[in-house]
Amino acid sequence: MNLLLTFTAIIEAATGLALSVVPSVVVRLLLGGEISGASIPLGRVAGASLLALGVACWLARGDTQSRPARGLVSAMVLYNLGTAVILGTAGISLQPVGIALWPAVFLHAGMTVWCLTDLLGKPAQTTDTTNQPGMETEP
Numbered sequence: 001m002n003l004l005l006t007f008t009a010i011i012e013a014a015t016g017l018a019l020s021v022v023p024s025v026v027v028r029l030l031l032g033g034e035i036s037g038a039s040i041p042l043g044r045v046a047g048a049s050l051l052a053l054g055v056a057c058w059l060a061r062g063d064t065q066s067r068p069a070r071g072l073v074s075a076m077v078l079y080n081l082g083t084a085v086i087l088g089t090a091g092i093s094l095q096p097v098g099i100a101l102w103p104a105v106f107l108h109a110g111m112t113v114w115c116l117t118d119l120l121g122k123p124a125q126t127t128d129t130t131n132q133p134g135m136e137t138e139p
Contacts, residue, residue: 080108
């Protein structure tokens, strides 16, 4: 899960920074269209959200089997699946599309599978020591 969280942190933080600074460029690359007016600050809010996700993944990368880290990866399943579906639907209904749209769809679909694989692979570690051998408990 360490590699997953590190990779996600880098990708999402970079995309978040790009959306925060130049949302019109990101939209042009993804959807092949222009944005203006209220869409620009909305794109920047999305950028701040992705940057926050990137920071959370970066900070959790060393604590890969705790419940909070697994909760973060579970949330990433929803984010990646939703993003793949939304962008994929846009790619089917919008013509032409930006050069980065289909790579982004496949990246998010792959990230969904990677997250699910990691989540289903190992159970979360708990900090409950009451029933572990060698640990005394008070009556």
